[in-house]
Amino acid sequence: MTTPVDDDGLKFSSFEAFRLINFTFIKACQTLTAPDLSPRDRAEKLMHYHGDLLAAYGPGVPLPFGEFRHKLHGPIDGLLPPWLDRSAFDDLDFPVVDAEGCVTDSAFDLQWETSQLHRILKRLRRIGRMRFTEEQLQDELDQDQMYEILKGRGDAQYVTDRTTLVECPAGTKAELGKRGLPLNAIGYYEPIPYHAIYRTWWFPCTVCHWPMKISKRAGAGRGYYRVACLYGRHADTGASFMFRPTTGDAPHLHPDSPDTPFPHEAALALRTSGTVPEAKPVEGHLALKRGVWRYTCVPGLYELRLHTVLRERLAAVVADLDEAVALWPMSDAYDHRIEVKSPDGSAHVFTVDVKDYTHARVLAESLDRNEGDKGGAEWLVVPDHRADQIPLLTVTCRKYGMRAATMTDFARLVCRSAGVVWG
Numbered sequence: 001m002t003t004p005v006d007d008d009g010l011k012f013s014s015f016e017a018f019r020l021i022n023f024t025f026i027k028a029c030q031t032l033t034a035p036d037l038s039p040r041d042r043a044e045k046l047m048h049y050h051g052d053l054l055a056a057y058g059p060g061v062p063l064p065f066g067e068f069r070h071k072l073h074g075p076i077d078g079l080l081p082p083w084l085d086r087s088a089f090d091d092l093d094f095p096v097v098d099a100e101g102c103v104t105d106s107a108f109d110l111q112w113e114t115s116q117l118h119r120i121l122k123r124l125r126r127i128g129r130m131r132f133t134e135e136q137l138q139d140e141l142d143q144d145q146m147y148e149i150l151k152g153r154g155d156a157q158y159v160t161d162r163t164t165l166v167e168c169p170a171g172t173k174a175e176l177g178k179r180g181l182p183l184n185a186i187g188y189y190e191p192i193p194y195h196a197i198y199r200t201w202w203f204p205c206t207v208c209h210w211p212m213k214i215s216k217r218a219g220a221g222r223g224y225y226r227v228a229c230l231y232g233r234h235a236d237t238g239a240s241f242m243f244r245p246t247t248g249d250a251p252h253l254h255p256d257s258p259d260t261p262f263p264h265e266a267a268l269a270l271r272t273s274g275t276v277p278e279a280k281p282v283e284g285h286l287a288l289k290r291g292v293w294r295y296t297c298v299p300g301l302y303e304l305r306l307h308t309v310l311r312e313r314l315a316a317v318v319a320d321l322d323e324a325v326a327l328w329p330m331s332d333a334y335d336h337r338i339e340v341k342s343p344d345g346s347a348h349v350f351t352v353d354v355k356d357y358t359h360a361r362v363l364a365e366s367l368d369r370n371e372g373d374k375g376g377a378e379w380l381v382v383p384d385h386r387a388d389q390i391p392l393l394t395v396t397c398r399k400y401g402m403r404a405a406t407m408t409d410f411a412r413l414v415c416r417s418a419g420v421v422w423g
């Protein structure tokens with residue numbers, strides 16, 4: 001390994017290599033377990049990813065094929081070459097795939113979050129050398145194209161369409177057709193993912209309505225299955241169930257996590273359907289691609305909730321609500337713009353980006369590279385369950401004249417500025 005020229009170079013090559021390696025492992029892991037591949041196709045694909053990985057490791061880091069296959073079941077840390085600088089990451093001691101061969105939420109998020117960072121670094125350094133294939137960029141392209149499709153119909157329609165997308169991550173073709181989304185957006189819906197299928201059925205999350213993941217658990221007698229949303233917070237707040245295997249009929253689910261929100265989060269807690277989901281047939285149903293669900297629907301629910309609650313609370317003191325409490329304003333430069341007047345007459349404007357990152361250090365690094373928020377937001381707001389990210393983000397935000405807060409703390413502060421009691 002050559003000596004890095006500077007700290008930037010070291011960090012860049014670390015993130016670049018990390019992104020490539022993590023991507024390759026995710027693809028290889030999926031190849032290991034994809035049900036529709038012939039043994040020959042499976043072996044060919046694995047050899048292809050093994051080659052990609054050796055290229056990313058660079059010379060002098062051997063990795064025999066057998067060891068490569070073995071490592072696919074271990075934690076991410078074990079997959080990284082010794083030369084890779086790990087200091088910019090939080091914990092890397094989690095597996096890429098779980099027992100069912102489904103990519104874990106942490107690994108999936110880390111892939112996306114480092115991609116965002118990688119894109120910033122690339123723009124800053126104007127790297128001409130393109131190391132990534134079309135396939136590797138597909139998730140990002142999906143997301144970008146999705147916003148372009150939605151933006152094409154004007155600002156007001158954009159808010160309507162994005163809201164529809166957030167609230168409707170799965171459904172039958174007929175149901176989706178009735179929602180009025182642009183035709184191109186329908187293309188982001190796919191058959192129900194195989195990790196969410198039990199025989200011929202699937203179950204929508206009680207919070208986000210995307211298909212929940214199904215995993216078999218060993219237990220007394222026939223064992224049982226757990227059904228839970230892949231977004232951990234939904235699973236922890238109601239979207240987690242179990243059922244006994246059935247032979248004829250669709251199974252009935254039994255809740256195994258409480259769906260009462262924590263008291264301090266109650267005002268802004270996401271609404272749940274409040275009922276046990278019934279089995280839906282796989283046949284005829286479609287669901288958004290995982291990346292679009294994770295990076296549009298999941299944070300979108302928080303953005304919509306914050307918007308709704310602020311409108312309710314400020315309705316009595318603000319003359320023009322649409323003007324004063326705006327969602328995704330200025331072609332989505334940021335997520336919220338809120339303007340209130342204090343009882344003493346002074347005006348306050350809050351511009352906000354909601355960030356739902358699993359890996360806070362990667363988010364902090366992205367802020368550093370952009371020298372603040374790309375769209376110019378002055379507030380960085382995280383969902384309440386990410387409160388432990390606030391100390392780190394506060395330090396980073398302060399450098400760029402920004403502030404970081406949880407959703408509840410932020411909403412409370414806005415209300416206080418407007419002379420409204422949070423209660």
Ligand SMILES: [Zn+2]
Pocket residue numbers: 205206207208209210229230231234235239
């Ligand atoms: Zn969910």
